[in-house]
Amino acid sequence: MDTLKARTAEYDNVSSFLAASDPRSDDELRAELQQLRDTLERAESALASLRTELEEQTAADTALRDELQNAIRAARQSEQEVSAAADLVEARHAVVAQVPLDLSRLSRSATAIDQFSPFEFVVCPRCMQSLAARAVEDGHCLVCLQPDPVEGDIDPAAIEETRTALQQQLEDAQRIQQSDEAHLQTAQERSQQFSFVVTSLRRELDAQTRDAVSPRFDAIAEASSRVAALKASIDAITQLREPWARVRIIDADIRSLKVNRRQINKDIKEKSEQLKASQTLLGDLSAEFSRLLTSWNLPWVDTAVIDRDFYLPVVNGRPFESLQASGGGIATSVNLAYSLTLVAFGLDHSDVLVPSLLVIDSPRKAFGNNTSDRQRAAEIYSRFSTLADAYGERLQLIIADNDPPPITSDSFGRVDFDYENPMVPGVDHPGPDQVTRIESQSES
Structure with a gap:
């Protein structure tokens, strides 16, 4: 009950706090969360579609990009070729410029020789x-x-031959120079063509990217921002719903406690009815026990009942443990009356589960042998006979006693044992080597 009150108070407190902190109920938050999730699903689908379109457009631009890269490589190679051709032409110019100098020096030398040799x-x-x-x-x-x-x-012929050779060398160098200059011009034209192709391809790629890719990038950025915002909203509402989850758990606990309380009340009612019935049965059992024990005319018996809490005999206000400790005829009489009462009561009441077998060992051993003791023994055996006659095969009594029964009855079957006949007739003894004494089993 205290737990139910505590959980109910906790439920009211948490619900009040949540209502004050956010006007939306748990159902409203759940509906809003579902709407956000649906919107997020559509936004993610649109974002995936944009990315797919961008990938397709990127694939379409791949050929143009490859062509541009090839043109750039060709332009670089042509620029390197122009640079090499320019270096070669410059070297040719140096050679061509050197030969006239050699010719002039040869002429000046020849003139000097002619003029100054005399x-x-x-x-x-x-x-x-x-x-x-x-x-x-x-x-x-x-x-x-x-x-x-x-x-x-200083031979004029040799000088003339040298001049001829230098003149030929000059003509050859000029011819090679012209060829190299033509090659340089061709390389420059080709480089200009490649540069033009690169510029054209770049313009085409820029235009295509500007018209197709850039808008998609903007759309993707916008869609990504929307997806991120929706996820943030979902996280926020999810956090708001966490306290409501606690409320639901508390509510479930309250319902469970109420169900348990109803079941407990039902069980208490059933157990109370059973207790009333059992108290009635216990009263009948106690009365039967008292009637049987007092019928034996025991001088020490004033009152005899069955304890309602422990279901054990109480005689003259003394509990069963105290009676057992006293030993002798008191303990024997109480035990015997209690056992006989239980057996008969179990046979009369099918809902009382008591074995229908009773083994009694030496019921007269603790009594004396005077007239009253013999009379009491006769009453006890008379009770045995009454039970046997009343219940027949429903009851099995096995009584081990040192003396013959003090009464005769056709209900008893008697088996005598002595040293010559120590076994139940029809049961063969397996031999001393095939049995184990109970004392030995207890010690092991």
């Missing part, structure tokens, strides 16, 4: 100092002191 210089033509006292080796120039040229070097 003269013997006595003064330096540069500083006008006298050369007469100068010591010069034979075969060396008086002015420059270098060895005089051999005749072949």
Whole structure:
């Protein structure tokens, strides 16, 4: 009951807090969450469609991009070819410029030889100092002191041959230079063509991207933002619904507690009715026990009942444990009366589950042998006979006693045991080596 009250109070408190913090109920939040999820599904579908279109458009641009890359590579190669051709033409220009210089130097040398060879210089033509006292080796120039040229070097025919060779070299260099310049021009034209192709392809790709891809990028960005916003809204509502989940759990606990309370009340009612019935049966059992025990005319019996809490005998206000501790005829009489009462009561009441077998060991052992004791023994055996006659085969009594029954009855079957006949007739003893004493089993 306390748990139900606590859970109900908790349910009211949490519900009030949620209602004050957010006016939307759990059902409204659930409907809004479902609507957001549906919207999110459509937004994600639209985003996937845009991405698919972009991928298809990108695939269509691949050929144009590949063509542009090939044109760029060709343009770079042509630029490298132009650079190499320009370097070669520049080298040709240097060669062509050097040959006329060689021809001019050859002409000046030949003229100098023709003009100055007849003269013997006595003064330096540069500083006008006298050369007469100068010591010069034979075969060396008086002015420059270098060895005089051999005749072949100053042979006009040799000079003319050298001039012819240089002239031919100049013509060849000019012809090669013209060829290289033509090649350079061709390379420059081809480079310009490739540059034009690259520029055209770039413009085409830019136009195609601007018209087809860029709008899709913008649409994808917008769709992605919408998807992110919807997910954020869903997360927010999900967090708002978490306390409502606690409310639902508390409500479920309350319903379960109410169901359990109804079931417990029902069980209490049933158990109460059963208790009333059992109390009635217990009263009848107690009365039967008291009647049987007092009928034996025991001098120490004033009152005899069955305890309603422990279902054990209480004699003269003494509990069963105390009666057992006293031993002797008191304990034997109480146990015997209690056992006989239970057996008869179980046979008379089918809803009382008591075995219909009763084994009694030496019922007269704890009594004396005076007249009243013998009379009490006769009453006990008379009770045995009454039970046997009343219940017949429904009841089985096995009584082990040291003396013959004090009464005769056709209801008893008697078996006598002695040292010569220690076994039940018809049951063979297996031999001392085939049996184990109970004492030995207990010790092991």
